[in-house]
Amino acid sequence: MRIDWSTILAGRARAFRPCIRTDFSSLPTPPDVIHFTGGAPPLECLPAEPLGEALARAWRTEPTGLWYGETEGHRPLREAIAARLAQRGATVDPDTILITQGAQQAIDLVARALLEPGDRVLVEGPTYFGALQVFEPYDVRIEAIPLDEEGVVLDELAAALARSPRPKLFYTVPTFQNPAGVTMTLERRRAVVELAAQYGVPIVEDDPYGDLWYETPPPPPLRAFWDEVLSLGSFSKTLAPGLRVGWLVAPPHLMKLLIDAKEAADIQSDRLLQRAITAVITSPWYEEHLARARRIYAERCQLLAEALARELGECAAWSLPRGGFFLWITLRGVEESASLLPHCAAAGVTFVPGSEFYPDHRPSPSLRLGFTTLSREDLLKGAERLGRVLRETIVEVSGR
Amino acid sequence: MRIDWSTILAGRARAFRPCIRTDFSSLPTPPDVIHFTGGAPPLECLPAEPLGEALARAWRTEPTGLWYGETEGHRPLREAIAARLAQRGATVDPDTILITQGAQQAIDLVARALLEPGDRVLVEGPTYFGALQVFEPYDVRIEAIPLDEEGVVLDELAAALARSPRPKLFYTVPTFQNPAGVTMTLERRRAVVELAAQYGVPIVEDDPYGDLWYETPPPPPLRAFWDEVLSLGSFSKTLAPGLRVGWLVAPPHLMKLLIDAKEAADIQSDRLLQRAITAVITSPWYEEHLARARRIYAERCQLLAEALARELGECAAWSLPRGGFFLWITLRGVEESASLLPHCAAAGVTFVPGSEFYPDHRPSPSLRLGFTTLSREDLLKGAERLGRVLRETIVEVSGR
Incomplete structure (x- = not known):
């Protein structure tokens, strides 16, 4: 007997789609x-060579890394990420960092924890398509706030924040934005955080490119200005996208439930790979590589x-x-x-x-x-x- | 300013919890x-040695595996899984196999695609706690159907299937069940599939232990008797749980949306690890290892x-x-x-x-x-x- 899947699929499944709608292979x-x-x-x-060697070493020396283990992620990796964020101006307790399958999973976990049908979600226009792909199945109203040369346009953001019902979150890529390349200025960052705080609306900051500046480092991440910001990072751009290792910095209140959500999603991320990445990003090689x-x-x-x-x-x-x-x-x-x-x-x-x-x-x-x-x-x-x-x-x- | 997260979290977040409620560390x-x-x-x-070597080889010889790539998974791995399923009696097109972050993510993707608030979900009583952890946040009614020595009790399953509204799915671990150790007999398998088909209710078969029999192989997976069965597998028990590599066999109609859901969740699984696992499970070593x-x-x-x-x-x-x-x-x-x-x-x-x-x-x-x-x-x-x-x-x- 055939199942009539159209009567069985959840409504949200209608919103599942590839991250890019354009089918390049058909052109x-x-x-x-x-x-x-x-x-x-x-x-x-x-970094196939140094990272591959570090990984081979982890496999040889830490076979227990092949077991179940820390869902929240390898502690030394979380410490190394915190140290790098500190250099960029954001002081973060390693206990508030969750290791994820790339920043993509971090967006997914945040959406799971926050979004209800009908919620208003603010994004930048244009914005990262992978975030839209996560948000859409939650049956939310996504509103695009325009960008100018200094980041999201403040008046428009303020107007959107002021409208009822209160938006559930504002998703932004403030640094070397995907796709627009725009970097939010220091002043704009302060103003955006102030506005979001005034309206009590969480900011979800996606920051995979911050280390990849051309001549001078960008302003500090938004998380530096407000410890309620959910801040996402990734080694997909600085090391390799195939690693699928990213992170989520969350307010301490949310950590337990986000770790539980991660455990339900896939139990844990690759523990040996996390050990290898820790070795590589804390070695002098990494700064040379970034340079x-x-x-x-x-x-x-x-x-x-x-x-x-x-x-x-x-x-x-x-x-x-x-x-x-x-x-x-x-x-x-x-x-x-x-x-x-x-x-x-x-x-x-x-x-x-x-x-x-x-x-x-x-x-x-x-x-x-x-x-x-x-x-x-x-x-x-x-x-x-x-x-x-x-x-x-x-x-x-x-x-x- | 502090955010009042209690007013912001989604209702489902109240149901996020660790897979095991018992806090063993507090005892x-x-x-x-x-x-x-x-x-x-x-x-x-x-298998730290053979698999570690295969992985090191993949890192050396296939650096493009560090890029973005096939969300559905490495084709030769999907073929190798199909070949192993064929040996167990289930004929499966590799195109209907999606590689996931362990079977846990497969459960999660199925739940995303199917579950709506208020849905009835049938499980075995007792059942795998990680499945409950996935289902509960969807605000569904989970009903436990008892087991006897031959698997799920047919009368009870039939009664639950017959009640309105129609259950959204029946989740079962038919082989060497976690936790009860019970294996559904061949006759019971046929009867369960017949019942589910009669009521048009999808079966989600979770089968991580099927290769780990003691004296004689178990009956074929439920997927062998009905090609609408969603069948989950994993290398967590046969190789290592730290790998986080599993799979989902789905009816062809559902593959596109499940691949899209996987892409939204974490883009793809580790491509080099998939290549290493392919090498290892198609080598003579693997059968010796299993024995x-x-x-x-x-x-x-x-x-x-x-x-x-x-x-x-x-x-x-x-x-x-x-x-x-x-x-x-x-x-x-x-x-x-x-x-x-x-x-x-x-x-x-x-x-x-x-x-x-x-x-x-x-x-x-x-x-x-x-x-x-x-x-x-x-x-x-x-x-x-x-x-x-x-x-x-x-x-x-x-x-x-």
């Missing part, structure tokens, strides 16, 4: 296509921006990010960047359309370019292809 | 305490049962499991085994009280003894201590 592309869609460290920045990665990303970002200036000219505008993985460009004379994607793919270049980063998938003239994994040659070639399609398409559109 | 115990509370392979059965593990568990189970027969005599009854990790004993003249735990702990022996395995935490005269990690000496000493306390306490209770 016809030439074999030498250049993908600006990535958001990962390049192969040459993956090298910063240099590489800064160079690639600069190179792409210069190439785009040559190739796109008046067709587009953007601001240079001061760290992170993404260049967010806004097209002139185009209402929906997604409409250009098939042309671009046919010409051998892809990007993530701006509409992916809004809860309502509104048409967006913007697009996200990830440059970290591309060689100098590919960055130039990709910019050239992009420029060619944009000039042709925009002329064609204007000509109609 | 005063002598230093040489013997814990019958474990449910993991012993150190001597952890050795089976022998060790069979011996320890036999030894403990014989010692309990000597020490407990008329105080308790049990059936010998034919595989798996647990001996479930039922005390005579005691209504709630948990009441004996402080006395036992003081005498240097602990167990998991039966009440932990029921959704309503009903007083239970039973208790679960996990024997896999204990040496011959500890098994004998533990049984002796248990017998001493039980004899004293039961006499004392009866004497009142």
